[in-house]
Amino acid sequence: MKILVANRGEIAVRIVRACRELGIPAVAVYSDCDRGARHVRDADQAVHIGPSEAARSYLCIDSILDAARRSGADAVHPGYGFLAENAQFAAACRDAGLTFIGPASETIAMMGSKTAARAAAARAGVPAVPGTLDPVGPAVAPAEVACIAREIGYPLMVKAVAGGGGRGMRPVDDEASLKDAVRAARSEAGSAFGDSAVYFERRLRRPRHIEIQLLGDNHGTVVPFVERECSIQRRHQKVVEESPSLAVSPELRGRLAAAAAAVARSVRYSGAGTIEFLLDESGAFFFLEMNTRLQVEHPVTEMVTGIDLVQWQIRIARNERLDIDAAAALVPAGHALECRIYAEDPDHGFLPSPGLIRGLRPASGPGIRDDGGVAAGYVVPMFYDSLIAKLVAWAPSRGAAIQRMSRALHEYHVLGIRTTIPFFLWLMAQPEYIAGQYDTTYLDRLLAERVAAPGATSFNQLPDGDDDLVAVAAAIDAYLQAGRRVDEGATGAARWTGVARREALRG
Amino acid sequence: MKILVANRGEIAVRIVRACRELGIPAVAVYSDCDRGARHVRDADQAVHIGPSEAARSYLCIDSILDAARRSGADAVHPGYGFLAENAQFAAACRDAGLTFIGPASETIAMMGSKTAARAAAARAGVPAVPGTLDPVGPAVAPAEVACIAREIGYPLMVKAVAGGGGRGMRPVDDEASLKDAVRAARSEAGSAFGDSAVYFERRLRRPRHIEIQLLGDNHGTVVPFVERECSIQRRHQKVVEESPSLAVSPELRGRLAAAAAAVARSVRYSGAGTIEFLLDESGAFFFLEMNTRLQVEHPVTEMVTGIDLVQWQIRIARNERLDIDAAAALVPAGHALECRIYAEDPDHGFLPSPGLIRGLRPASGPGIRDDGGVAAGYVVPMFYDSLIAKLVAWAPSRGAAIQRMSRALHEYHVLGIRTTIPFFLWLMAQPEYIAGQYDTTYLDRLLAERVAAPGATSFNQLPDGDDDLVAVAAAIDAYLQAGRRVDEGATGAARWTGVARREALRG
Amino acid sequence: MTFEVEVNGRLRRVTVERSAPGRFRVTLDGTVHEVDAARTGDHALSLILQGEGGRSRDVQIAPSGPPGEILVGIDGRVAAVSIDARRSRRGAPDAAAALDGEQKIVAPMPGRIVRILAAAGDAVAARQPLVVVEAMKMENELRAPRAGRVKLVAVTPGMSVESGRLLVVIE
């Protein structure tokens, strides 16, 4: 077996590691701006697939199939994002005689339609969030749209049928704002997914996002795992995940797992997948959607179960039988957290912060796992998702895991670009977070309050002493640099060109 | 509580991390050559304690007590090595009103005498390796020495009473070689420990080194943990450790743990300690010695039990009660290996390889823990132990852990000095090691055969293709450097001064 | 040697003299610190403050664009610092603006112009969206820092812009 990794960044690096441990050669693909990227350096082979724009490289099915042919790969791992949930890609791989490491193209297509997925869940006896069973296409008349909405009841959520990643979504509180919301959602969905169909879902009050990771093999076995909680979201984007959830009792866990397994079995699911639920305040849960791929947050499940999900994806694709103790898979060993380290500036509305990484020292030591995708000297491009690393902390208890995460965040150096590390340092100290009292609306509320608060401080606010120390350090650095300028008999400007030249060497 | 870490390198970094996670300020101490060392950079405070020679810094009790006073520390963690098993130091801390994080001075003193320790084990009903109960001091006449040896029987081992770290030891096969061995052991012991007394132990055939980690609190509770196997030794120095041991059944584990706990209870042991046993081919085990401190290999126990031993050392010193599930502590979760990454050149008899670390990229990702003590830009000094990092791999099975370790070793870059990484890559591929068929004599035998073998190859031998590739890389690098020389209008020599200057910036 | 150092917007006056090899006497807004400083990497500096129980901090320092502008990493956080602020200020684009009544909106990061929401001559309110820039799969609205009138729109939809590129001028 030789696996082409049809992805980039940290997940590509993660997959290459799994290949190495299984003794399988890994082929990386890269766009122009990723020539020096870590996944290219770590792989056994690397093939250039086009310009930096994702549409002409990582999203270009033909280029990737061609790369597989040229590199002699016989299997393709899509990772997540890009083509991971593209049914055409899965089919194209199959037609090209390549093993697609994931479920059948048909399964991807069915679950890719949110309404079809909700119907499948219903058939499997799993209640979905109350809402429309059929898409509300552009043809449907405004009056009828209003009727449908009234049936569901307000507040509700307008969602893209082909949706994902929080795009094509609009909350609606009353009929007055329905029309604009539908128009906005449709246009966003149209441009994002090429399908402007939307549907309506009732909006639960303060729901928690609970999801069940599962594996299915080609011999009918489905194993669900202990839940992950992903309620810490910013604008419908997960930023911190954990396992287990404080909101899930062993009894509820059993019911969630059974429901997830029922849905997966009903579609004869093969590979790694995740069923997302919303858990309401009364403890009732509802099917939200199924992701027919690996999730960004898969490491927290690996930490509390010891199972390597990526290795299992590959072994399942090799037709191996799952030999995981299903009972043990539902008993978490300790507690794990994941912080998604993004190249974003939390002090400026989380604006993207691409650019040259001048220095990098990931955290390490007891209970810490760093799944990183970058290196010092690499220029984080503006073309792709801003996730540069996932920092995972494990400890016997949630409290100890939070302390460990804080320790690791303090220890983590990324120099040259802004990251969300200072934001996570702040979040790990929030009483509600520490107490586990949160839902999917928590973080946006907290951030809004923070901005509104008079004299709101920066996430990078330093204790007074350290503030002084930064001034002292900067002055001593400048003093030493000035010394060097004299030594080198260069002008003030030379220092910076000097720096520039050193950077240039970094390619 | 404020803890002074009376150590350096990776163990000092490890202890600082534990302090951070417990919210306790940590004070580092450093010698001249360690000003820029990682443990100094990571600590909250740092105090200079003298010149580079250990005897005048890390071994100087007065300097360390003075540093504690100046920094306002009220507790001292000795780590391992240096003063960790120095009873005078423990007493001096106590007398200075400092909490010594470890057992009572008296316990250290008793277990520090190998013969006294063997007696203590015997009193606790634990058989020691057959040998002399009393020290064979310099006064004892040669004739009597021969008698004593004959009683024990050959082959035997001459050992320093004050011994440790494999020094002051000499194997003896017959009476003819006894006299020289005793003389050599005595002189080595004299210079190493200031005590030339030795004793005799029968030499077991192909023994395995099995040890039991334990914790004891100040309230009479002693908890033993699943065993570690440390039979992979080079000249009596451990190089790879693992937990659990393939040679230990649950039933045997129970007996080993009971024996270890009995010895610890008999001396009302407080803190972290380890009881070392030899396991012979018949499955019988014998008390070897007790280490009254943390061990280098403690992480493998942490990986399979989830317990943070360093945090517990601190909590015990704070008089907390052990609340560890003693039954669970004897059930390993998965399998863990540790490779000790030394600054040594395996291709030249493991000669020390101190010097400037120009580049460093530790391994990371699933199942990997790096307990490192150095950083790029740091000059590994010639004055201390050559351990620069401990690489730990965990997996559900031993086989998977070995694959993971190999993956991580391939991924681990240390540039500028020689390390034992290439040696470990070789070892992880040895059939006997993979099969777990080894004992304490295995590695020395294997290395001897390897050297003797005609056309013995280097540990750094590359597959042919990579050999070409290195030549290609070196030439392209030289080509690019030459280009720069021209750009900079400098001479050939300038390149190297240029490099030198860049290094100089690294301090 | 005296520097004006602006840390997170707060201007400090710092004088540095070498008191011994690796030792510096640093005067910060009148207070004197005895500091032991060692380079620990291309971009790293280890500081130990004497006479404060030896407070130890490891800082990472890197230039961030214009001369005199640096980022200082410490303990998981990052501070934006200008050295000799006044001098570099005079060079910086936004600074001149501060003087007259104009306000320049520049691209905070490299990206692609998706939409332009105001035209020259428009009156805009504070925090009113002006331009949408896409980067890293996210659309980012850039808003008016204050009320005023749009004097100039310097970009068009579809354009790729570098960080710091002038987008809109408000007067």
Place this chain on the structure above:
Amino acid sequence: MTFEVEVNGRLRRVTVERSAPGRFRVTLDGTVHEVDAARTGDHALSLILQGEGGRSRDVQIAPSGPPGEILVGIDGRVAAVSIDARRSRRGAPDAAAALDGEQKIVAPMPGRIVRILAAAGDAVAARQPLVVVEAMKMENELRAPRAGRVKLVAVTPGMSVESGRLLVVIE
């Protein structure tokens, strides 16, 4: 541009020409390779061999003392490499030795001389211990590479020596 490159003792002849930006035509002992090379750090180079399914390797390169002597790290292993071996050879201490009958024993690492086990004039057998150097808490015996007579002992017990320092000459 042609180089003589010695990798782990094996001498290779390598010609490099730039065929395009980031692309090199490299001739190694007559075989031509089309190589895509990118600097990925101060000391790192990423190579992708064209026409071999794109074999990818990340190498780390650092000088190791004398000009032309470098260490190349690849895939967990380290190769000792000399560039333009002959030239640098001529400079190196051991090389001259190779020519006449002399053999110089030099310190393989910095350390302290603990014991000297042979005196000038002594006849020594191959692998006979000559000097004991202590470094990193270990005593290391340096042995005679071949049989001969000790011509010179250049150090005394207690001395601290740098790496490469001449210790003993055998003839």
